[in-house]
Ligand SMILES: Nc1ncnc2c1ncn2[C@@H]1O[C@H](COP(=O)(O)OP(=O)(O)O)[C@@H](O)[C@H]1O
């Protein structure tokens with residue numbers, strides 16, 4: 001065994017073994033250390049579903065029970081819209097009010113910055129990315145900018161009837177969400193985008209066997225029981 005290792009070190013090879021968890025690193029001369037390597041890439045779950053399906057509500061519960069950091073693409077865009085000096089404010093406002101999807105370069109950079117900041121400040125590297133990717137542009141941009149940097153786990157898809165979703169969003173608007181898109185006119189456009197663009201992304205991941213689907217019509221606690229089952233199963237599979 002030792003002569004074989006020495007041979008590898010001479011050829012200055014770094015051997016990744018034990019399924020990426022342990023790396024043999026050559027040091028000076030014949031000395032080497034057997035270094036345990038954690039897979040430190042951020043672990044990502046995408047959370048998708050129609051407007052009002054309950055993504056944000058369930059993400060909050062997942063944060064409390066499973067220790068993920070919740071990053072909502074919509075919240076990050078609303079923050080950027082409100083940031084003094086932002087050059088993207090009016091573009092984001094136009095997209096949000098009309099249910100259109102903001103160009104991925106903006107959204108993906110906000111997400112990447114938030115991932116890095118969270119990781120540096122808290123050490124947390126498990127993320128729920130809520131409301132992303134929502135169309136082909138989102139998906140392609142993410143693949144270009146982020147796919148090598150993260151460990152994508154699966155999509156958590158909240159399936160909820162359109163009637164329920166509309167009712168919830170209108171109620172959220174009436175309760176003072178302050179959102180410029182919780183009204184019937186914007187909702188129609190948001191649903192068009194969801195049906196025409198986002199469903200294709202969900203189906204893309206379904207084809208890869210990467211969708212865990214949750215029936216989301218029931219009350220929040222009932223929905224969370226299914227969520228908990230899905231995440232516990234993923235935990236048992238050592239995905240996070
Ligand atoms: N299972 C549920 N049953 C009834 N109302 C819900 C449920 N889940 C969320 N809500 C409410 O519906 C609105 C939309 O939920 P939210 O989590 O913000 O959805 P999304 O993030 O998918 O747009 C919120 O006002 C929320 O309190």
Ligand SMILES: Nc1ccn([C@@H]2O[C@H](COP(=O)(O)OP(=O)(O)O)[C@@H](O)[C@H]2O)c(=O)n1
Nearest residue numbers: 051052073074095096099100101102131132
């Ligand atoms: N990936 C994303 C997510 C949201 N958005 C914009 O932000 C709006 C609100 O998204 P959201 O995720 O907060 O809300 P829901 O529509 O899911 O309730 C969307 O309708 C889009 O206009 C986007 O452009 N790109």
